[in-house]
Amino acid sequence: PFDFAEIEARCRAVLRRHRGQDQLALSFGGVTLFPLMAELEKNGIRVSLRNRELRLLEIFFNSPDIIFSKDQLTDRLFSISEEISENAIEVYVGRARKKLIGSNTEIETVRGMGYRLKING
Numbered sequence: 001p002f003d004f005a006e007i008e009a010r011c012r013a014v015l016r017r018h019r020g021q022d023q024l025a026l027s028f029g030g031v032t033l034f035p036l037m038a039e040l041e042k043n044g045i046r047v048s049l050r051n052r053e054l055r056l057l058e059i060f061f062n063s064p065d066i067i068f069s070k071d072q073l074t075d076r077l078f079s080i081s082e083e084i085s086e087n088a089i090e091v092y093v094g095r096a097r098k099k100l101i102g103s104n105t106e107i108e109t110v111r112g113m114g115y116r117l118k119i120n121g
Helices: 004-018 051-062 070-077 088-100
Strands: 026-028 031-034 039-042 045-048 105-110 114-119
Touching: 026 051, 031 051, 039 088, 051 070, 051 088, 051 114, 070 088, 070 114, 088 105
Parallel strands: none
Antiparallel strands: 026 031, 031 039, 039 045, 105 114
């Protein structure tokens, strides 16, 4: 009798504390992610995030420059019981990329390997 979403949220919070990161904000490049408020700030402008956009960006902001395969992202974004379309990760990466437009940070496609968060240029 427990809620998987709550367990997942608590695990993410413990992992953030374990790494010694600020619970209120994760920064990379000129972009700051506020997980508790589901917002992203770029160039002084805050943008609201949907649940999976937030979770995807949390993965990238917690491990910038690390390449994540589609399978790794799928495992972290979806529960086992969810029906997932073949291009679900591309859809969420596309949405997250749109939120980063106008900043110096981007989600790069590493051909044949996956995706990573990096600074432009």
